[in-house]
Amino acid sequence: MVFLPFFNYRFRKMKCFSRYLSYIFRPATSILSCSCHTEADIISTVEFNHTGELLATGDKGGRVVIFQREQESKNQPHRRGEYNVYSTFQSHEPEFDYLKSLEIEEKINKIRWLPQQNAAYFLLSTNDKTVKLWKVSERDKRPEGYNLKDEDGRLRDPSMITTLRVPVLRPMDLMVEATPRRVFANAHTYHINSISVNSDYETYMSADDLRINLWNFEITNQSFNIVDIKPANMEELTEVITAAEFHPHHCNTFVYSSSKGTIRLCDMRTSALCDRHAKFFEEPEDPSNRSFFSEIISSISDVKFSHSGRYIMTRDYLTVKVWDLNMENRPIETYQVHDYLRSKLCSLYENDCIFDKFECVWNGSDSVIMTGSYNNFFRMFDRNTKRDVTLEASRENSKPRAILKPRKVCVGGKRRKDEISVDSLDFSKKILHTAWHPSENIIAVAATNNLYIFQDKVN
Amino acid sequence: MPVETHEERGETASLLGEKQPLRCSLLCEAVAPDFHQVWNLMETRSWEPLPLSDATLRSHDSWTCSPLVPEYRLWDPVHMFLTPVVPHWPFYNLDTMFVRGLKRKCFDGEEDIEGTLAGIKAIPSYNLQRQSLLDMSLVKLQLCHMLVEPNLCRSVLIANTVRQIQEEMTQDGTWQMINTQSTGQASVDRLVSTDILCRSSREQAEGKHVPGYSTFSKDFEGDQAQDSSETMSTASSVQAPRNLPSNVWEMENPQENKGNFQKSLDQIFETLENKTPNSVEDLFSEVDNSYYDLDTMLTGMMSNTKMGHCDGLESFSSPTTTTSSSNCKSDLNELDHIVEILVES
Numbered sequence: 108m109v110f111l112p113f114f115n116y117r118f119r120k121m122k123c124f125s126r127y128l129s130y131i132f133r134p135a136t137s138i139l140s141c142s143c144h145t146e147a148d149i150i151s152t153v154e155f156n157h158t159g160e161l162l163a164t165g166d167k168g169g170r171v172v173i174f175q176r177e178q179e180s181k182n183q184p185h186r187r188g189e190y191n192v193y194s195t196f197q198s199h200e201p202e203f204d205y206l207k208s209l210e211i212e213e214k215i216n217k218i219r220w221l222p223q224q225n226a227a228y229f230l231l232s233t234n235d236k237t238v239k240l241w242k243v244s245e246r247d248k249r250p251e252g253y254n255l256k257d258e259d260g261r262l263r264d265p266s267m268i269t270t271l272r273v274p275v276l277r278p279m280d281l282m283v284e285a286t287p288r289r290v291f292a293n294a295h296t297y298h299i300n301s302i303s304v305n306s307d308y309e310t311y312m313s314a315d316d317l318r319i320n321l322w323n324f325e326i327t328n329q330s331f332n333i334v335d336i337k338p339a340n341m342e343e344l345t346e347v348i349t350a351a352e353f354h355p356h357h358c359n360t361f362v363y364s365s366s367k368g369t370i371r372l373c374d375m376r377t378s379a380l381c382d383r384h385a386k387f388f389e390e391p392e393d394p395s396n397r398s399f400f401s402e403i404i405s406s407i408s409d410v411k412f413s414h415s416g417r418y419i420m421t422r423d424y425l426t427v428k429v430w431d432l433n434m435e436n437r438p439i440e441t442y443q444v445h446d447y448l449r450s451k452l453c454s455l456y457e458n459d460c461i462f463d464k465f466e467c468v469w470n471g472s473d474s475v476i477m478t479g480s481y482n483n484f485f486r487m488f489d490r491n492t493k494r495d496v497t498l499e500a501s502r503e504n505s506k507p508r509a510i511l512k513p514r515k516v517c518v519g520g521k522r523r524k525d526e527i528s529v530d531s532l533d534f535s536k537k538i539l540h541t542a543w544h545p546s547e548n549i550i551a552v553a554a555t556n557n558l559y560i561f562q563d564k565v566n
Numbered sequence: 567m568p569v570e571t572h573e574e575r576g577e578t579a580s581l582l583g584e585k586q587p588l589r590c591s592l593l594c595e596a597v598a599p600d601f602h603q604v605w606n607l608m609e610t611r612s613w614e615p616l617p618l619s620d621a622t623l624r625s626h627d628s629w630t631c632s633p634l635v636p637e638y639r640l641w642d643p644v645h646m647f648l649t650p651v652v653p654h655w656p657f658y659n660l661d662t663m664f665v666r667g668l669k670r671k672c673f674d675g676e677e678d679i680e681g682t683l684a685g686i687k688a689i690p691s692y693n694l695q696r697q698s699l700l701d702m703s704l705v706k707l708q709l710c711h712m713l714v715e716p717n718l719c720r721s722v723l724i725a726n727t728v729r730q731i732q733e734e735m736t737q738d739g740t741w742q743m744i745n746t747q748s749t750g751q752a753s754v755d756r757l758v759s760t761d762i763l764c765r766s767s768r769e770q771a772e773g774k775h776v777p778g779y780s781t782f783s784k785d786f787e788g789d790q791a792q793d794s795s796e797t798m799s800t801a802s803s804v805q806a807p808r809n810l811p812s813n814v815w816e817m818e819n820p821q822e823n824k825g826n827f828q829k830s831l832d833q834i835f836e837t838l839e840n841k842t843p844n845s846v847e848d849l850f851s852e853v854d855n856s857y858y859d860l861d862t863m864l865t866g867m868m869s870n871t872k873m874g875h876c877d878g879l880e881s882f883s884s885p886t887t888t889t890s891s892s893n894c895k896s897d898l899n900e901l902d903h904i905v906e907i908l909v910e911s
Contacts, residue, residue, distance in 0.1 A: 208908070300719075316718040316719060317718075345726055347718055347722050399730060399731060400727070402723065403723045403727060406719070462717070
């Protein structure tokens with residue numbers, strides 16, 4: 108009896124949170140994390156493949172780790188497929204550019220999966236300068252019964268062989284091997300920030316700060332330059348390319364975003380060099396919000412087409428914007444990610460946090476968008492109901508099957524219990540990379556060197 | 567030169583004590599030379615003679631009168647180059663100068679901190695804040711990671727911010743670059759123009775319209791022919807979409823010479839584009855083939871560090887050796903690191 112009124116009180120309190128919830132997430136498994144906390148273990152990219160069966164992560168040490176979803180078992184129906192490590196390989200090595208006396212970081216900037224066409228999986232991974240096509244294949248059978256060598260591999264003396272036999276394939280422990288099939292190098296003077304596979308599955312593009320190149324998967328020693336915004340005089344440089352992506356259905360269309368907050372849509376059919384855009388998306392600046400940091404916070408850090416191909420989503424420092432491809436003069440939706448930081452821009456500029464490049468993702472049905480923030484917070488916005496939620500990816504809150512509690516940042520005045528004040532935010536814990544399963548409500552969130560995988564609650 | 571305190575100006579005193587207002591006002595008045603000092607660091611990279619000459623330094627009272635100035639910024643060119651730049655930049659001191667709550671107050675004009683405490687605190691002037699932001703930006707541009715190529719996007723954004731501040735300062739008229747000859751001869755005209763500069767900056771700060779602009783620009787034009795570096799035309803040479811109709815200087819001095827500031831930015835971008843083996847050097851100076859050899863560069867540096875105060879000033883006039891020394895000193899550690907790597911590899 109004592110509990111009942113207490114329960115009612117808490118429930119009421121919970122209510123105000125639940126109003127904002129479209130999804131209640133809980134972790135499917137324990138956190139998958141690297142054991143050591145060196146800088147090389149910082150996750151730098153996360154990507155689901157086209158079916159969602161595989162999840163690839165790249166880190167600062169040049170490694171790629173692929174997780175595979177377990178087949179759902181009938182014995183434990185409530186455990187809907189957890190992710191386990193499938194393959195690990197060293198994709199890129201640190202290099203030294205002797206001509207410039209500079210290191211080339213092995214950090215994996217982006218991973219993009221190719222759609223599966225046979226039993227093997229293919230993915231593109233890139234660091235600052237080189238793109239590599241990796242083939243990940245399984246081997247679960249091996250041939251036994253060779254004539255010229257015995258089981259250990261030692262060569263047999265031919266004179267000792269009296270009979271011939273046909274080698275047979277026998278099952279063995281599953282082995283996953285990753286082999287580099289193509290290396291696309293030496294095409295970028297500046298740091299590659301994006302790669303995008305074309306919908307024709309024959310070409311892909313790689314974008315650096317000033318140029319975008321179009322590659323054919325089969326040809327590694329040549330690439331077409333399709334966008335070049337390098338000024339003749341480098342002194343006049345004021346704008347760089349920050350992200351680029353192909354249209355999901357139209358193989359001739361792609362977009363690229365700039366550091367000035369503009370998005371250009373280009374059609375490769377118009378000319379070989381797509382310096383003239385077909386569409387130009389820019390929102391006029393709000394004069395009341397103008398400050399010295401206006402340009403920096405308007406710089407777009409990520410651009411993503413919706414699965415439908417009708418919309419693009421852009422992430423700048425404080426907001427996420429959804430644009431309709433048919434309307435260039437302003438976005439159709441703007442979501443404030445962490446507007447409480449607007450008054451802290453000076454400090455964030457000082458500690459360089461203002462240059463953090465956050466990514467954004469769509470869910471499978473394009474109804475919810477997600478992006479990261481500081482203090483290991485990440486935000487989800489439901490485009491239909493206009494509700495949003497802030498969740499935290501932390502070890503304390505992530506016992507398996509524990510429901511994630513929505514978090515709230517209080518901006519000033521009284522701080523309610525469970526709220527966190529702006530000054531207490533930890534700016535070193537930032538969630539830059541997230542990924543959403545293509546068809547289910549499973550999300551992967553990279554928080555420094557930890558990878559959190561959450562599934563939505565089964566009702 | 568009488569130094570005004572904040573009380574005299576009608577501003578409230580800072581909580582940190584009586585001396586605080588004194589510091590504030592000195593810093594405000596020292597805007598011109600301090601700002602100028604920053605450009606020195608930039609300019610040395612471009613092999614251009616520094617506009618500051620010994621004579622000009624001495625002529626500016628506010629630079630010499632206060633023992634407090636070195637605490638904020640080591641305006642002494644030699645010291646500035648000898649000591650690491652970062653800890654001495656004023657914005658670090660500004661953090662302590664402003665009481666804690668003020669730290670969050672930035673130029674975007676958001677509401678003040680909670681509590682009545684805010685009312686008592688000394689609010690830094692807009693010019694001061696802009697100045698500190700400019701310095702911070704320049705430091706960020708200067709300090710690049712020597713091992714890995716600097717992030718071009720970040721550099722471009724910071725450079726654009728610097729340009730924006732510079733444009734605004736040019737519009738306000740607080741942008742002052744003292745014309746000096748490469749020979750370092752300080753003509754009477756120049757001294758006069760310096761005074762007018764300071765006067766006009768003070769008047770600007772007080773919000774008065776400066777009628778002396780036209781006279782100033784005439785003085786300027788007189789020196790134009792002898793001048794190699796021109797700052798005023800920086801505004802015009804900057805690719806800015808905004809008009810600067812109020813900028814008399816721009817009209818008077820068309821695209822004759824490139825501004826120091828623009829050149830410095832240019833250097834940064836050129837460097838980012840064309841990295842040479844000694845990227846430290848290139849960031850600060852035009853490409854000099856002799857510096858491709860790390861050994862000669864280091865030995866060149868070492869010999870330059872032995873220069874004394876006056877030598878340092880004089881050396882600004884000679885473009886060849888100065889740039890390396892001044893900039894190298896601030897990056898000695900990074901160079902050592904590079905040498906280590908090269909030796910090991």
